[in-house]
Amino acid sequence: MGGIKKKDVKKYSKSIYKKGTEVGKKAVKTKLTIVAVILLIVTIGIISFVGIVSFSLFFPIDPVLVQPASPDYDGNIELHWNKVQTGGGIDADVYLIHREYNDEYGGILYYYKTVSTNMYIDTNLPTGTFRYNIIAKISTDWGGSFLSDRSNTITVVVSTAVPPPVKPDKPILGDISPLISYTGIIDLSWNTISTATYYRVYRIKDGGYNQHIATVSTGTTYRETLTLNGIYEYSISAWNFVGGSKSSDRKSVEVLVEFINTPILESIIPNPSTDGYITLKWSYVEGATNYLIYADIDGAGYNKVKIGAISPWATYRTQDGVHSFYIEAEGLSYIAESNVQSVIVAIPVPEPPDETTLSTISPTIDTDGTVELSWTSVLDAISYKLYRNRDSGNYVVVDSTITTTSYTDYDLS
Known part of the structure; x- marks a missing residue:
């Protein structure tokens, strides 16, 4: 690892100071003038100041390794450390990783790895004890380099034992969109936690207490429809048989629902219909901007058959069976469903x-x-x-x- 090291500069500065002090003492003994002594002291101070400034501008600060979890059970150790710069704001070019390994026979292996980022994953490791430290390196325009001191040393034991069960990690709840809900429909989603078997959903309304509102055992989504306006905050926790994780960060949404009355669909006359002609009539809804009609035949499922309907609304059906209908009244931010009315269509065959x-x-x-x-x-x-x-x-x-x-x-x- 070629390059100028901090400790070498420190040693050189101390040498200058020591020699300067000895010269000063000799100068006094040889009865040099006071002016000469003062000039000598000033010169020593300037040299020391230049050394200190150069030290801070060109030498990288010392890196600090973050301690990973130990023991490690998968043979992959992930190392992280701070991004290293000089006092002048120059980034380190590379980092030199030093690894010591004690195997089962007590031997020690040394290993160097050069990386350009402030993280590294050491993979496929055997069982044993691993120690790491790093040195930051900054290259110069003249082909030289400056080296930091070694970082702190961290130790990780790699084990083949089955890791003990642990609580799940904290999930990350995604942002709620839109931030203002005019329908009252709230959709939540979060990341999958591999060790979780289910999730709990929590809700706070208008700064009140934190309420557990649902348990989700399949998937990582949850939907609910709210009918009360207000500010709602949600959080998620992941659970398994060991226990629960910390709750996710809270996400908030404002509910501004405009409520309208429910339309009333009148009974269909005549019933049965022998010609296939059906007329629907329903009550007027104040604030409704649109009416939608849904129809079903013999329980096969409702389909939207008309948008923008006006009461009364007539339709012609050629298929015999039980025909059922309901109405949706749409407001600016709310939908109200009517009751269901049914009619039997039985057209005689000539x-x-x-x-x-x-x-x-x-x-x-x-x-x-x-x-x-x-x-x-x-x-x-x-x-x-x-x-x-x-x-x-x-x-x-x-x-x-x-x-x-x-x-x-x-x-x-």
Whole structure:
């Protein structure tokens, strides 16, 4: 590790001071003038001052290692220390990590690692005792370098024993968004703690007492809907069979809910509906800016079928079954749901018309390519469909919109 060290500069400064003092004593003994003695003392002071200034401007401060947890059970030791600078604000270029290792046989291994950041993870370590200290290094423009003194020494024992169970770490609760809730819906989320089996949710309203409001055993989210306006603060703690962690930092949200009355949906008449036409009527809600209609058939689930509805609202349903409806009245910041009303839709299936009878075609042998057809009338028939085949082939539709009981087929050849 080449470079100028602090202790060398200190030693050199002491040497100058000692020699200067000896010279001063000799000067007095040889009866030098008082002026010469004073000049000598001033010179020594200047040299010492320059040394001190140089020491603070160019030499890095001493690094301080943070003690990791010991014993370590995974063979990975994470080292952290302060970011080192000189008194002049120059950052250290690199850090020299010194490691001593006592193995099971009592031997000591030395190891140096050079890193450019103020952290390092020593991985895949065997069992034994490890000691670490570091030196900060600052390079100069002329190719030299300045070195700090060694940091404090920390000791970590790496063990293969099963680590004892511990309480979970403190979770981190995310910011609540939006900071002002006009709906009263509050969504919380936090980071996963690997050793936690469940989480507890706490809430404070308007500076009151801290209340445990929920236990979450699946996932790391929680939602609740509040109906009282105020300032709410939330925190989370992680738990396992050993105990609970410290509570997370609190996050706050303001609830400003505008309340509106609940709409009342009237009974649906007629019930059952035999034509599929359904009319919904509901009460007017003061402050409502919009009405939404939700519909369900035979319990399959509600779907939004209309936005911006106005009472009364009519719909046509072709599917038989139990049709259920409810209304949502929307305010600027609040939604109120109506009661549910149901109606049975049962549209009768019309009976098929009676058969018609086609009159005998005459003459049976046609010579002009025109055939006159007629048939009997059928009660309630709307139209008739005429089919024709040729030489015992397949029947094809000649006309499907005949509204009379006769038809002339032309150009047959």
